[in-house]
Amino acid sequence: MKREGSALCVRAFIVLLWCATGLAAAPPPCLPGLNADPHLAESGGVFYLYPTSDGTEGWMSTSFRAWSSRDLLVWKDEGVVLDLPRDLKWAEVRAWAPAVAFKGGRCYYYFSAAQSIGVAVGEGPVGPFKDPLGKPLVAKGAWKGCQSIDPMVFVDGDGAAYLFFGQGRCMAVKLNDDMVSFDPSQVRDLTPPGYNEGPFVFKRNGIYHLSWSEFDTRDPRYSVACATADSPLGPYRKAAANPILKQRGEVKGAGHHSILRLPGRDEWVIAYHRFRIPGGDGYRRETCLSPLRFDANGAILPVDVFEAVHNRL
Numbered sequence: 001m002k003r004e005g006s007a008l009c010v011r012a013f014i015v016l017l018w019c020a021t022g023l024a025a026a027p028p029p030c031l032p033g034l035n036a037d038p039h040l041a042e043s044g045g046v047f048y049l050y051p052t053s054d055g056t057e058g059w060m061s062t063s064f065r066a067w068s069s070r071d072l073l074v075w076k077d078e079g080v081v082l083d084l085p086r087d088l089k090w091a092e093v094r095a096w097a098p099a100v101a102f103k104g105g106r107c108y109y110y111f112s113a114a115q116s117i118g119v120a121v122g123e124g125p126v127g128p129f130k131d132p133l134g135k136p137l138v139a140k141g142a143w144k145g146c147q148s149i150d151p152m153v154f155v156d157g158d159g160a161a162y163l164f165f166g167q168g169r170c171m172a173v174k175l176n177d178d179m180v181s182f183d184p185s186q187v188r189d190l191t192p193p194g195y196n197e198g199p200f201v202f203k204r205n206g207i208y209h210l211s212w213s214e215f216d217t218r219d220p221r222y223s224v225a226c227a228t229a230d231s232p233l234g235p236y237r238k239a240a241a242n243p244i245l246k247q248r249g250e251v252k253g254a255g256h257h258s259i260l261r262l263p264g265r266d267e268w269v270i271a272y273h274r275f276r277i278p279g280g281d282g283y284r285r286e287t288c289l290s291p292l293r294f295d296a297n298g299a300i301l302p303v304d305v306f307e308a309v310h311n312r313l
Contacts, residue, residue: 026223026277027308030073031067036217036285037097037150037198039258040271043107045126047072047260049271050098050109052202054285061095064111066126072269072289073211078126081213087136091116097198097256101153101179109150110163114138115149117165119180132180138165143187145169145196152258154177154201154232156186162167162232164190167197170212172233192227192238198256201232202234204266205298210236213255214243218282220252225301232313244300245270250277251267251305253285259292268292269309 029035035051042048049067052059062085066078085092091113098111102125108130109120116136120129138148146169151173157159161175163182173187190210198213211226224245226238245254257272270292273285280286289309293301 002192009177016300020029026249026306027288028275029274029276030072030271030289030309031287033286034276034284035287036273037256038271038287038303039097039099039152039272040260041100041102041125041258042260042263042270043102045263046070046125048078048100048125049075049287050100051273051287052098054273057283059096060093060115062093064095064098064109071310075217081122081127082109082111082120082129085121087129088113088118088131088134090114091118097150097278098270099152099258101155103155103159103161103179106179108153110137110153112149112151114140119151121180137163137180142184143169143189144169146171149197150256152200154203156203156232160232164199164201164210166191166199170195170210172198174201174233178197179224188233190234191234191295192225192226192236194238194242198224200258201260202259203232204261204268206293207232207298208232208236209243209300210234211257213257215255216282217253217256218246220275222249222253222255222282224257224303225256228299237298241299241302243273245300245303245305247274248305253273253282254288254305268294270303274305 001265034054036054037052039050053061063083067075069075099244117138122129147167169189181301194214215221223243225242229239231234254274254277277286
């Protein structure tokens with residue numbers, strides 16, 4: 001515990017020093033080490049990050065960790081919350097791109113494993129999570145041209161939940177009330193122009209925003225684009241001003257994101273990964289947070305990858 005506390009203090013000092021000096025360089029990552037595909041969530045006044053553990057050729061991670069924070073600055077490692085060989089019967093490797101949704105006092109943890117999509121259920125944001133199905137929620141190869149990875153669940157104001165997923169194609173479907181099943185005949189293809197992977201949906205002022213990653217995560221041009229609709233299942237209209245997140249200067253491969261509204265105010269944060277600085281690539285990525293803003297018409301403005309979230313809190 002002493003080592004963990006010291007590490008957190010050192011990390012906070014480094015971030016504060018960076019703020020004070022105003023260096024013309026990219027801010028430090030928000031998490032130590034190599035982490036990608038971050039999903040940012042909030043529950044009970046606490047923020048949580050759920051990333052992919054990175055750093056292996058071919059993305060061969062076998063488990064997922066969670067991190068918690070009360071200020072988006074200092075993050076606590078909550079440890080492994082789902083271990084594929086230990087907790088699943090159907091997958092042991094390729095633990096990618098988790099996402100969570102809260103409903104009915106439970107936390108639903110969606111994830112990619114063995115190029116399929118699974119779901120686990122816990123009583124709180126850090127589990128313990130259990131697999132209620134004993135099989136994938138979306139099996140590998142279930143839809144032609146779509147790799148069954150990168151799940152995201154949006155819960156609307158009326159309690160209805162929608163699953164978005166896919167690499168190559170963007171698929172979407174309304175979940176059943178149990179949050180762990182759906183009618184396959186109702187799956188829709190929402191793929192917008194330029195789409196590759198990592199869909200994310202949120203709602204602001206009655207408008208639904210769909211965003212996604214373009215190019216390949218190993219490509220420095222990896223970036224995030226967006227579209228809007230009047231209903232969660234579209235049709236979505238791609239915005240004229242795209243991408244909203246992209247490489248700049250030493251920041252390369254900025255993408256695979258999530259977006260969160262700060263509690264009690266119309267201020268927003270985007271979590272994403274970039275190539276590690278220095279020496280990173282598509283297998284060595286780090287997680288970052290930046291403010292997300294809108295213009296007077298409600299369109300998402302381009303994200304400044306050199307602006308850190310802690311300057312806004």
